[in-house]
Amino acid sequence: MESERKINEADDSISMESIVIDNDGIVEKLKNNIAKKLLYDSPLPASCCIFRVPHQVRRQNVQAYEPDIVSIGPYHHGRCGDQFRLMENVKGWYLQRLLSHANLTLETLIKGVMDLDKPARNCYAEPLDHLNKIDFVEMMVLDGCFLIELFRKGLSILEQDENDPDDTDDPVFSVSCMLGYLQHDILLLENQLPWFVLERLYNITAVKNTTSEGNAIFLADLVEHFFRQFIGGDGTGFREILHPSPNILHILDLMRTLIVVPIENSAIENSVYQQNEAQRLIKRQRLPNVTTLSEAGIKFQKSSEMDIKFEKGLLTIPPLEIHELTGPLFRNLIAFEQCYDYDLMMTSYAVLMDNLIDTSKDIDLLCEKGILTNWLSPEDAAQFFNHLHSDTLVIRFYYGGLCDAVNQHYNTNWNKWMEKLRREYFGTPWAIISLVAAFILLVLTMLQTVYTIHQYYHPPE
Known part of the structure; x- marks a missing residue:
C-alpha cells in the first residue's frame, strides 16, 4: 500500500510539473500554426501521373529533362527566353488553323474543355497555385491544340499531301532541326498534358480524322506515326496494342506502352516478383559483358520480338537505334517508372544492357550482329548505357530468370572449353x-x- 501511495504521489508531481502557464499565448499560437499545416487529403493523390523528375535522377543529366524550344503543360509554362518565343507564336498560329479547318469557334472550343480544369490539375504531383482557372484552361487549349495540329501535319506530310499551301511557311517542318527538338521536348516527363485533355480537344476539332483511304484515325495512331523512329517497325504491329485503346495517361506513357506491352505479353516468366531477399535480387541483376559471354560460347542474335530471351546458348535481343534523342527518351521513361506505380520494365532493360555493355568492344560486337545501330561513337554509346539508370532503384527486376540461365551457362566449364577449341582450332x-x-x-x-x-x-x- 505504501509503495502504491508513493507512485501516485510521483504521478501527481509529474502532472503538476507538466502544466504550462500560457500567459503569453504561445500554445494558442502554436496550435493555430500547426492547424494550418494539417492535411485531410493525401498530398499525392492516386490520380497523379505527371511528376517533376526527382533531384537524385535529374542531377545525372539535367539537359535530358529540360525542354529546348517548347513548354507543354504547367511545369514549364511561361518560360522566358528567345528559344521558346518562336513556338509560343506557332501555338497561336496552329490554333487558328485548327479552328479554320474544323469550322469551329474559339468559344465552342473553350466551353468544351472548361470542365476538365480540376481533373487535369489532379494529374500533376505538384500544386499549381500559380495558375488560376482562366490561365490553366488557356494553357490546355493552346498547348493541346498545338500538339494535335502538329501530329496531324506530321501524318499529312507522311502521306505526301501537297494540298496545304501553309506547309512551306511552317517553321516546324521547313527548318530541319526543329522537328528533332520538338520530339525531344514532347517526350519529357515534365512536359506532359493528361491524355484525356488531348482526346477531348481531338474529338471537338474532329476534321480529317481519316486517312486518304477513308480509314478512321485515332489520336494514338497520330502520336505513334509521329514518334515511330523511336520504336522501330512499320507500325503494323501496334494496332493490336492501341485498339481497343489502353488506359493511356499521357504521351510519354503511350510510348512506354508501345515498347513494354509486347514484352509483358511474351515471356512473363522472366519476372522476379517472387524474390524477396535483397542480396539475392542484386545478384540476379549481374551478368558478364558481351565480349566475355561471347568467349564462353554464348551467341547473340537480333530478335524479331520485343523481348530479350535466352535459349540453348543463344541470347536474342531486340534491335535498338542509338542517337542523340535515345538517351532523353529512355531517361524520362525510367524517371516515370521511378515515380509512378508501374513495373520497372524500362529500368530493368537499362540495368541488363549496362551489364552487357562495358566498353566500345561490346558495342562493336552488338552492331556487327545488327542488334544496335549506333549513330554515336562506340565510346559514347558505351557510356550511354553505363550511366542510364544511375541513382535509380530496381526492387522488381524483370530479367532475373534470364540472368540466372545465362550465368549458369557461363559458369559451365565445358561450354568455355568447347568455345576455346572452336576459336583456336576452327576459327x-x-x-x-x-x-x-x-x-x-x-x-x-x-x-x-x-x-x-x-x-x-x-x-x-
Missing part, C-alpha cells in the same frame, strides 16, 4: 587445314610406330 580455314594436317600427321606417326614395333617383335623370316 579460320587455315586453322582447320592446320588441324586436319596435324591429325593426319599424328595418325601416320602412330601407324609407323605400330609397324616398327610389330617388325621388332615379329621379324620377317
Whole structure:
C-alpha cells in the first residue's frame, strides 16, 4: 500500500510539473500554426501521373529533362527566353488553323474543355497555385491544340499531301532541326498534358480524322506515326496494342506502352516478383559483358520480338537505334517508372544492357550482329548505357530468370572449353587445314610406330 501511495504521489508531481502557464499565448499560437499545416487529403493523390523528375535522377543529366524550344503543360509554362518565343507564336498560329479547318469557334472550343480544369490539375504531383482557372484552361487549349495540329501535319506530310499551301511557311517542318527538338521536348516527363485533355480537344476539332483511304484515325495512331523512329517497325504491329485503346495517361506513357506491352505479353516468366531477399535480387541483376559471354560460347542474335530471351546458348535481343534523342527518351521513361506505380520494365532493360555493355568492344560486337545501330561513337554509346539508370532503384527486376540461365551457362566449364577449341582450332580455314594436317600427321606417326614395333617383335623370316 505504501509503495502504491508513493507512485501516485510521483504521478501527481509529474502532472503538476507538466502544466504550462500560457500567459503569453504561445500554445494558442502554436496550435493555430500547426492547424494550418494539417492535411485531410493525401498530398499525392492516386490520380497523379505527371511528376517533376526527382533531384537524385535529374542531377545525372539535367539537359535530358529540360525542354529546348517548347513548354507543354504547367511545369514549364511561361518560360522566358528567345528559344521558346518562336513556338509560343506557332501555338497561336496552329490554333487558328485548327479552328479554320474544323469550322469551329474559339468559344465552342473553350466551353468544351472548361470542365476538365480540376481533373487535369489532379494529374500533376505538384500544386499549381500559380495558375488560376482562366490561365490553366488557356494553357490546355493552346498547348493541346498545338500538339494535335502538329501530329496531324506530321501524318499529312507522311502521306505526301501537297494540298496545304501553309506547309512551306511552317517553321516546324521547313527548318530541319526543329522537328528533332520538338520530339525531344514532347517526350519529357515534365512536359506532359493528361491524355484525356488531348482526346477531348481531338474529338471537338474532329476534321480529317481519316486517312486518304477513308480509314478512321485515332489520336494514338497520330502520336505513334509521329514518334515511330523511336520504336522501330512499320507500325503494323501496334494496332493490336492501341485498339481497343489502353488506359493511356499521357504521351510519354503511350510510348512506354508501345515498347513494354509486347514484352509483358511474351515471356512473363522472366519476372522476379517472387524474390524477396535483397542480396539475392542484386545478384540476379549481374551478368558478364558481351565480349566475355561471347568467349564462353554464348551467341547473340537480333530478335524479331520485343523481348530479350535466352535459349540453348543463344541470347536474342531486340534491335535498338542509338542517337542523340535515345538517351532523353529512355531517361524520362525510367524517371516515370521511378515515380509512378508501374513495373520497372524500362529500368530493368537499362540495368541488363549496362551489364552487357562495358566498353566500345561490346558495342562493336552488338552492331556487327545488327542488334544496335549506333549513330554515336562506340565510346559514347558505351557510356550511354553505363550511366542510364544511375541513382535509380530496381526492387522488381524483370530479367532475373534470364540472368540466372545465362550465368549458369557461363559458369559451365565445358561450354568455355568447347568455345576455346572452336576459336583456336576452327576459327579460320587455315586453322582447320592446320588441324586436319596435324591429325593426319599424328595418325601416320602412330601407324609407323605400330609397324616398327610389330617388325621388332615379329621379324620377317
